[in-house]
Amino acid sequence: MKRVLSIFLALVLLLAPFVSANASVYQTPEVIGRGEFFEKLVDRLELEPLDGDFDWPVDVNEDSRYADAIKTLIQRGALKGYPGDKIQPERPLFDIEAAEILSRLLHVDKDTAIVDLDQLYNLSMEDGTFVTENEATEIFENALVTDESGLEWINASTDAAAEVTSFEADANMTFSVELSDEMLAELGEEFASMLSIDASLAMAYDEESGIHQVITFDVPEMDPSLPETISIEQYVVKDGIYMNMPNLETGEDEWVKIPADDAYPIAYEEMLKTQSGSIELYKQLNGELFFYEDLGSVNDTREIAFRGLVPSINELLSLLQSNAAMDEQMDVVFEDLGSFDASVGISGTIWVDENSKHVSRQLADATVTFDDQSLGIEAINIWMDMAIQNYNSTETIVLPEAAKNAEEISLDYTLE
Numbered sequence: 001m002k003r004v005l006s007i008f009l010a011l012v013l014l015l016a017p018f019v020s021a022n023a024s025v026y027q028t029p030e031v032i033g034r035g036e037f038f039e040k041l042v043d044r045l046e047l048e049p050l051d052g053d054f055d056w057p058v059d060v061n062e063d064s065r066y067a068d069a070i071k072t073l074i075q076r077g078a079l080k081g082y083p084g085d086k087i088q089p090e091r092p093l094f095d096i097e098a099a100e101i102l103s104r105l106l107h108v109d110k111d112t113a114i115v116d117l118d119q120l121y122n123l124s125m126e127d128g129t130f131v132t133e134n135e136a137t138e139i140f141e142n143a144l145v146t147d148e149s150g151l152e153w154i155n156a157s158t159d160a161a162a163e164v165t166s167f168e169a170d171a172n173m174t175f176s177v178e179l180s181d182e183m184l185a186e187l188g189e190e191f192a193s194m195l196s197i198d199a200s201l202a203m204a205y206d207e208e209s210g211i212h213q214v215i216t217f218d219v220p221e222m223d224p225s226l227p228e229t230i231s232i233e234q235y236v237v238k239d240g241i242y243m244n245m246p247n248l249e250t251g252e253d254e255w256v257k258i259p260a261d262d263a264y265p266i267a268y269e270e271m272l273k274t275q276s277g278s279i280e281l282y283k284q285l286n287g288e289l290f291f292y293e294d295l296g297s298v299n300d301t302r303e304i305a306f307r308g309l310v311p312s313i314n315e316l317l318s319l320l321q322s323n324a325a326m327d328e329q330m331d332v333v334f335e336d337l338g339s340f341d342a343s344v345g346i347s348g349t350i351w352v353d354e355n356s357k358h359v360s361r362q363l364a365d366a367t368v369t370f371d372d373q374s375l376g377i378e379a380i381n382i383w384m385d386m387a388i389q390n391y392n393s394t395e396t397i398v399l400p401e402a403a404k405n406a407e408e409i410s411l412d413y414t415l416e
Helices: 002-012 034-045 067-075 095-106 110-121 133-142 148-161 181-187 189-193 279-289 313-322 327-337 401-405 411-415
Strands: 166-179 196-206 210-218 229-237 240-246 253-259 290-298 301-310 342-353 359-370 377-389
Touching: 034 067, 034 095, 034 133, 095 110, 095 133, 095 301, 148 279, 148 290, 148 301, 148 342, 166 181, 181 189, 240 401, 253 401, 279 290, 279 301, 313 342
Parallel strands: none
Antiparallel strands: 166 196, 166 377, 196 210, 210 229, 229 240, 240 253, 290 301, 301 342, 342 359, 359 377
């Protein structure tokens, strides 16, 4: 559970199939090689390889011409390579391979990437054909580009967020879990089909007094004795997390409390103020990890589409640690994650009030892909439509009297 909280906090703080062919047979002056495409792509995005240990593919060494580009794309989760841990940088690049890279960078469904990329960016790509120099240029100019206006609005909303002390929000969400092949074989398709949950959220946040939220979710049809929906009321306050939730045995609502030392990965006061002191870092991440498109204005509300990939939760935490304002806060979070890591692909739309620069609505579709599948989970898909209002005018969060007699439980207990 602490790992889940750590991932959530870090986010708020915010290849191809094997092909049997000989390159010399297909290479023409018009067709671009894989390594050359990787190099142009990294140059276009102004990316550099990260420091630290790196396991080189068997057919690439650190002195190779395209070594830096290949290392950078692998580190950022955009390049997977061929079976046998090979990259084959001298071979020509197939359209489907380019589409897979773009699907990761832009959070597009890889199974429908060719169709989606045509609709989104007017890229004509066909399975079984090679990418030409001209097509590579179209990819860079049509898809891998951010509207300066879009980024300016996002950065303006980031600046405005630094001044927010309270707000209210309502959201509808869907969560679904993709099991690993081994776990799917063990549990079966019927059980796997139940691992999708619709939920709603009503939330109030106040920087000084805490968070109050009510989460209501549909219960999967695993047991006919369970209710169709369950609501959990939660208060996140200085001395811990209080929850009012139904006892499934008695049918009665009960208050429980997780003490602060067990509940929070970092100090409570710092957790509620994660925006402060790091605005320039957030702007850096805005520009490096995401692509934005300004869709125009209606009724003084600016609509911005976004797509991007957070290649590593641990990398994001490292960046936060390197920031002086966040170093002390994030140290515990980083240690808690250990060797665990995940990438997050995100796409959606943000609506920004042109007068206040506050975000009024956010529609997001995210896929969290886990490196370590030891728990049997390959990915978690999250869809959310959230409306945010009443900035800096939310009432103080007050813990109800009934909650003060809550039974204390440990976080480990809640997972048993």
